[in-house]
Amino acid sequence: MGIFEEELLEEINWRTNEISILKTIPFLYPLSKEQKETLQKHSIPAMYSLWEGFVVASFSLYIREINRLKLTKDKINLNILVHAIDVKYQLNNGRTDFNKKVKLVDGICKYIGSEICIPSSLPTESNVNFKVINNILDRFSLSPLPEKPFKDRLNKLLLVRNSIAHGENSIPITQSLVTELSFTVLDSMHEVFNRILEGYKNKTYLQKRFMTDKISFKSQN
Known part of the structure; x- marks a missing residue:
């Protein structure tokens, strides 16, 4: 097991312990029913924060490893290159002033003219549901999470978390729900871990022609 894999696993392990x-906790001490229900309710936003934190931390580690390779625009995967430019230059910013557009293009030309350093920021939107995590995976040319079962599970986690965060009480928070959502977080972390590690080992951060060339070279020896 390499250092990178160990670091990713550690990001899962300490979060698993906190979950x-x-x-x-609600069952370790003699608490009233109201106290237990309060702890159970607020455990869900805490678990969500562990999930989003894992996504940010694991991709930060992956970005660090890619940046260490000092890849140029001719070698780095196009999805990752576009992601880097998007984050660095905020392409969604609706620029209408022509001079600002000139400045943008000038900056991009200079940026891609040397080794690509990927920013660590991610478009989590503070709501890492099924759509958002698959968007992030796609930006790094990694396999998406399957719609079944992760779409419903992750979207339910976000639904309950947002309901609690907005002060709503329409969803009954039971221990079975807490357990269900905890497994959603654990399973999702492991799935993302597997995809990052697979991409790292298979070098999907490279453009396909370089990956193909390498495979062809190996097959000739």
Whole structure:
């Protein structure tokens, strides 16, 4: 196991431990029913924060590893290059002033003229649901999470978390729901871990022609 894989696993391990604590605290002490329900309710936003934090931390590690390779625009995967430009120059910013557009293009030309350093920012939108995590995976040319079962599971996590965050009480928070959502977070973290590690080992951060050339070279020896 390499250092990068160990670092990714550590990001999962300490979060797994904290999720276990969140699930068991209401039953470790003699608490009233109201106290238990309050702890259970607020454990869900905490678990969501562990999920989003893992996404940010794991991709930060992956970005660090890619940046260490000092890839140029001719070698780096196009999705990753576009992601880097998008984050660095905020392409969604509706520029209408022509001089600002000139400045933008000048900056991009200079940026892609040397080794590509990918910014660590991610478009999490503070709501890492099924659509958002697959958008992030796609930006790094990694396999998406399958719609079944992750779409419903992750969207439910976000629905409950947002409901609590907005002060709503329409969704009953039971221990079975807490357990269900905890497994959603755990399973999702492991799936993202697998995809990042697979991309790292298969070098999907490179343009396909370089990956193909390397495979062809190996087959000739």
